[in-house]
Amino acid sequence: KQEVTQIPAALSVPEGENLVLNCSFTDSAIYNLQWFRQDPGKGLTSLLLIQSSQREQTSGRLNASLDKSSGRSTLYIAASQPGDSATYLCAVSPQEGGLVNDYKLSFGAGTTVTVRA
């Protein structure tokens, strides 16, 4: 069974500092990896999706890297702002079964980020 681990569980930084969030997974046979943001009382919002053949994806201040062979991904958030305070979750979909199983996301427990003004 795929196990997804996120370290640290919580992080508090002053505004302007860069954030580094880590995600590791035990089975490298993945179809893709996503980073989500979860705000209290709200659903998940997809931030970045990296296909298994890619090494990184960028969107604005966000950059995510993927090292599939070592089972690791890192989310970098540059110049953090108080509005970045949220829980960040990574999730992988399995390669097994081809495309038909891509909906079976395995999530980590998340990293809760607090950016202090």
Place this chain on the structure above:
Amino acid sequence: GAGVSQSPRYKVAKRGQDVALRCDPISGHVSLFWYQQALGQGPEFLTYFQNEAQLDKSGLPSDRFFAERPEGSVSTLKIQRTQQEDSAVYLCASSPNRQGRVSETQYFGPGTRLLVL
């Protein structure tokens, strides 16, 4: 242009009661998912519908859990004889895509927080 909605947002049940949780997906979305998110954990996959067909129910934790989507739109997750370990946030997600591209386009609802006393 409404997103995925879920009701009720909060539910308190006495142990042994039956509960029904509703999900209204984005109009026209083919695929629908239910997840269970325990406190401090990532979401766990419960079940997947493509239109009215329940293609995967492998994540349902026991036969007390039942999900349906009779007309291929609104879905209901029913939990019979609730137990304290059922306390969690139940998330619903929908996608306009079928298997093979679903993981790239899941839109999540705000969840129903269930507390079983």
